[in-house]
Amino acid sequence: MEEILKQILTGINEVKQEIGEIGSNIKTLEHRLDRLEKMDSIEHRVEVNQIDLTDIKEILEKMDSFQTDVLKDFFQIFKGSSINKVYREELNLINQRLDAQLTKIAKNEESILMIEGKSSKVSNAPI
Structure with missing residues (x-):
């Protein structure tokens, strides 16, 4: 009986250790998930900013080409x-x-x- 109790105690200790390892693994996973969420948030902001910058760049290019065309025509007429x-x-x-x-x-x-x-x-x- 004593031997069975020792085996049960060792089994309980092993379960405790494994639960502790599972707890530390869960903490590690949570930390990694938090970092991933931050990265997703940063990536989303970067994507949104890139879209905004791309739109702004296209608008500026259109304005520049329009102004050059209009000014070119104006100077040709003026000359x-x-x-x-x-x-x-x-x-x-x-x-x-x-x-x-x-x-x-x-x-x-x-x-x-x-x-x-x-x-x-x-x-x-x-x-």
Whole structure:
């Protein structure tokens, strides 16, 4: 009987040791799972950020190509002689209109001076 009890005690001790090993293995697994969850979270953030960066890069490339095309067309039009000719004609027309207005102003000033001269002669005339 004593021998059976010794065997039972050794069996219980072995079970205790194995349960302890299982407990430490479970702790190791939990630690590894936590690390994996963190890695998944980091990988997810990296993937999301990569998608965002890729989208931003594509948008910037589209904007750059659009701006270059538009500016290229604009400069080609601006360099074209027809646009310069139109601008010159418009400036000449504006200058002609300004000259006409200046002529009118000069004539009016002359008329004012003549009227002032006549009124001063009339006022200076003896009564």
